[in-house]
Amino acid sequence: MASDEILEELLNVEVELQDVQDQIKLLLDQQDKLYQRQSELKAVLEQCNESTEPVENGGPAPVEDWSGSFEWDAEADNVRFNVFGISKYRANQREIINAAMSGRDVLVIMAAGGGKSLCYQLPAILRNGTALVVSPLLSLIQDQVMGLAALGIPASMLTSTTNKEEEKYIYKALEKGDADLKILYVTPEKISKSKRFMSKLEKCHHAGRLSLISIDEAHCCSQWGHDFRPDYKNLGILKTQFPDVPMIAVTATATKKVQIDLMEMLHIPRCVKFVSTVNRPNLFYMVREKSSIGKVVINDIAAYIRGSYPKNESGIVYCFSRKECELVAKELRDIGISAEYYHADMDVNAREKVHLRWSKGKLQVIVGTVAFGMGINKPDVRFVIHHSLSKSMETYYQESGRAGRDGLHSECLLFYRPADVPRQSSMVFYENCGLQNLYDIVRYCWSKSQCRRGAFFRHFAEPLQNCNGMCDICASPREVKEYDVSSHASIIVSVLQDTQNNDQRLTMLQLVEKLKTKIKDLDPELKRDEMEQLVIQLILDRVLKEEFQHTAYSTNAYVTLGPLAKQVAQGKKAIKFEICTQQKSRSGQWSARCGKRSLTSSGLPLKLDELRKEIASAHEGLLPHSVLSTQQISMLSVEKPDTLEKLEGMIGKLKTGKYGAKILDEIKKYMDSEHQCQDTSANEQGGEHMAKKQKTRKTLVVIDSDDEDDK
Ligand SMILES: Nc1ncnc2c1ncn2[C@@H]1O[C@H](COP(=O)(O)OP(=O)(O)OP(=O)(O)O)[C@@H](O)[C@H]1O
Numbered sequence: 001m002a003s004d005e006i007l008e009e010l011l012n013v014e015v016e017l018q019d020v021q022d023q024i025k026l027l028l029d030q031q032d033k034l035y036q037r038q039s040e041l042k043a044v045l046e047q048c049n050e051s052t053e054p055v056e057n058g059g060p061a062p063v064e065d066w067s068g069s070f071e072w073d074a075e076a077d078n079v080r081f082n083v084f085g086i087s088k089y090r091a092n093q094r095e096i097i098n099a100a101m102s103g104r105d106v107l108v109i110m111a112a113g114g115g116k117s118l119c120y121q122l123p124a125i126l127r128n129g130t131a132l133v134v135s136p137l138l139s140l141i142q143d144q145v146m147g148l149a150a151l152g153i154p155a156s157m158l159t160s161t162t163n164k165e166e167e168k169y170i171y172k173a174l175e176k177g178d179a180d181l182k183i184l185y186v187t188p189e190k191i192s193k194s195k196r197f198m199s200k201l202e203k204c205h206h207a208g209r210l211s212l213i214s215i216d217e218a219h220c221c222s223q224w225g226h227d228f229r230p231d232y233k234n235l236g237i238l239k240t241q242f243p244d245v246p247m248i249a250v251t252a253t254a255t256k257k258v259q260i261d262l263m264e265m266l267h268i269p270r271c272v273k274f275v276s277t278v279n280r281p282n283l284f285y286m287v288r289e290k291s292s293i294g295k296v297v298i299n300d301i302a303a304y305i306r307g308s309y310p311k312n313e314s315g316i317v318y319c320f321s322r323k324e325c326e327l328v329a330k331e332l333r334d335i336g337i338s339a340e341y342y343h344a345d346m347d348v349n350a351r352e353k354v355h356l357r358w359s360k361g362k363l364q365v366i367v368g369t370v371a372f373g374m375g376i377n378k379p380d381v382r383f384v385i386h387h388s389l390s391k392s393m394e395t396y397y398q399e400s401g402r403a404g405r406d407g408l409h410s411e412c413l414l415f416y417r418p419a420d421v422p423r424q425s426s427m428v429f430y431e432n433c434g435l436q437n438l439y440d441i442v443r444y445c446w447s448k449s450q451c452r453r454g455a456f457f458r459h460f461a462e463p464l465q466n467c468n469g470m471c472d473i474c475a476s477p478r479e480v481k482e483y484d485v486s487s488h489a490s491i492i493v494s495v496l497q498d499t500q501n502n503d504q505r506l507t508m509l510q511l512v513e514k515l516k517t518k519i520k521d522l523d524p525e526l527k528r529d530e531m532e533q534l535v536i537q538l539i540l541d542r543v544l545k546e547e548f549q550h551t552a553y554s555t556n557a558y559v560t561l562g563p564l565a566k567q568v569a570q571g572k573k574a575i576k577f578e579i580c581t582q583q584k585s586r587s588g589q590w591s592a593r594c595g596k597r598s599l600t601s602s603g604l605p606l607k608l609d610e611l612r613k614e615i616a617s618a619h620e621g622l623l624p625h626s627v628l629s630t631q632q633i634s635m636l637s638v639e640k641p642d643t644l645e646k647l648e649g650m651i652g653k654l655k656t657g658k659y660g661a662k663i664l665d666e667i668k669k670y671m672d673s674e675h676q677c678q679d680t681s682a683n684e685q686g687g688e689h690m691a692k693k694q695k696t697r698k699t700l701v702v703i704d705s706d707d708e709d710d711k
């Protein structure tokens with residue numbers, strides 16, 4: 001067989017292979033759905049078999065209504081408001097609490113910042129005894145225990161840092177029940193490795209004092225999840241040992257596959273499942289073209305932070321590598337932005353220090369790698385910037401989702417340039433579906449006309465919801481024109497064909513370099529980054545593909561011919577390329593968001609923000625948002641309560657008892673200074689007014705006198 005015949009057959013085989021892979025993907029999705037339905041049906045069947053109550057008229061079992069009235073309603077409302085200072089439940093919270101209070105196992109999938117903690121903390125307080133909470137990270141546990149202590153809720157933690165005395169106290173509380181311990185946090189290692197702890201827990205359960213078990217960040221159980229922790233695999237033992245204790249497993253993201261896995265691993269096949277939307281309506285998503293000059297990117301980031309967040313509002317900048325983190329942090333600092341880097345190469349203490357300074361609002365920006373992840377509990381992160389694209393939509397959803405956990409307006413900005421794609425692809429190509437996942441987020445970045453939020457709904461297989469203008473595309477739709485670039489594509493294919501015939505390979509940058517002269521003749525207007533993007537698009541369209549070669553130090557990505565290259569070469573496949581014809585000016589882009597002033601940037605909100613920071617810094621470990629949430633600050637700034645009773649009606653008994661006097665004092669001071677200002681300006685205005693009046697009167701007088709004279 002001649003080599004071109006072999007090549008032709010090879011190309012055909014590759015096209016067929018791709019088709020087969022697409023079909024496998026479809027079948028796997030279908031399998032997922034069937035597994036899901038199977039477990040639902042099994043659960044319903046078991047429920048029907050177990051139900052002792054005769055079903056009325058032989059009809060189907062009644063649907064469980066978790067939003068109805070329950071005997072604990074009044075007490076739950078009281079704790080919610082007077083202890084947690086939360087004025088109303090968010091979506092699904094009440095139902096989840098009711099299911100857990102009814103003794104059911106519950107699986108909760110709720111977006112970051114949705115308020116999952118309340119779903120297990122509130123029942124833990126209402127039920128008799130001690131609740132056990134398993135959480136993966138020390139920093140998360142410390143934040144939670146500190147937050148609960150600030151609310152006066154007896155909570156402790158049993159981790160590698162717990163001293164002997166504290167451990168003794170906790171063990172005694174579990175064994176004898178003679179100390180007040182409502183919530184006990186442990187790391188999963190305690191369950192899998194400490195026999196002593198398990199035996200104490202057994203005693204606590206035996207005495208009927210183990211009220212609830214909660215598994216926070218439950219996705220860590222599943223190998224299919226994004227953050228698998230081996231010790232989470234053993235948590236199934238809890239349900240085996242304590243079958244009658246309700247379990248609440250909570251996580252922010254779990255695909256259907258992960259959900260099924262969790263139910264199996266935790267032994268909660270009959271759990272009530274609450275899946276909330278992935279939508280984060282308060283997040284504004286945007287993508288910006290990234291300059292090829294590093295300094296320009298830094299200047300753009302700095303200008304954005306300065307322009308939109310001049311009052312030191314907190315943010316995160318995610319970078320691709322540790323080296324890049326250090327560089328970006330330094331350059332931002334040089335420009336005058338308070339920024340520090342955070343990555344896995346630093347020792348634990350240094351990382352902790354940076355994290356704590358940022359949590360307390362003493363540092364504006366953390367520049368981190370993906371290592372800055374799950375432990376972030378700060379609710380008022382106002383912006384998350386990606387200096388380079390993430391490796392998948394899921395990773396981007398999680399990283400950007402660290403913004404606005406308090407529900408207030410926050411922004412997620414991603415800097416995209418095509419040349420960043422090969423850097424990521426050479427890292428992810430060995431992962432299962434790694435390249436496909438990366439190409440999905442590349443589509444998100446390059447899209448000129450599709451709502452950014454819609455991309456998340458499609459990715460998580462959720463029905464579309466309105467974006468309400470909360471992404472750059474919906475907020476300021478651009479005029480997009482589609483160009484036929486089939487001739488460009490055919491030149492690219494022929495260049496690569498020649499290269500391959502000479503047994504050579506090209507990286508994307510080398511390819512674009514070669515194309516510069518060839519395509520310039522055809523299209524002198526085409527810019528370099530558009531040429532790069534065209535190559536990327538041809539990879540997404542399977543006309544080209546990436547291949548990887550390992551060297552001692554790195555993995556290089558090369559661009560080669562893909563399964564559909566031949567069709568393009570033969571003119572059988574048209575290639576379209578979207579370009580914005582009406583690109584908004586830079587100032588136009590930024591000014592679109594300028595109306596959104598920060599909440600705590602001036603006036604009374606600023607004063608109350610300073611007060612919460614002052615109170616927090618006077619109490620070791622207490623974080624400002626535990627004193628007053630940003631939402632509470634905005635409510636107080638509008639209502640301006642002047643008595644403890646009114647204040648209590650807004651932030652509850654507990655916070656009023658602790659900080660009420662200081663808050664009222666701050667509001668009063670502010671109001672007095674406002675009145676003074678008003679008086680002064682009224683005087684000034686009054687003076688002006690008088691002067692004007694006199695002037696007028698003078699005129700009048702003149703007229704009057706004239707009148708008089710006339711008389
Ligand atoms: N009903 C509510 N009304 C107002 N604020 C609430 C409500 N429920 C929870 N919050 C606040 O929302 C913030 C986020 O809550 P929480 O830490 O429980 O989120 P989460 O769902 O666990 O998020 P993550 O997945 O990031 O851990 C907290 O500041 C919490 O006090």
Ligand SMILES: [Mg+2]
Nearest residue numbers: 116117216217
């Ligand atoms: Mg949480």
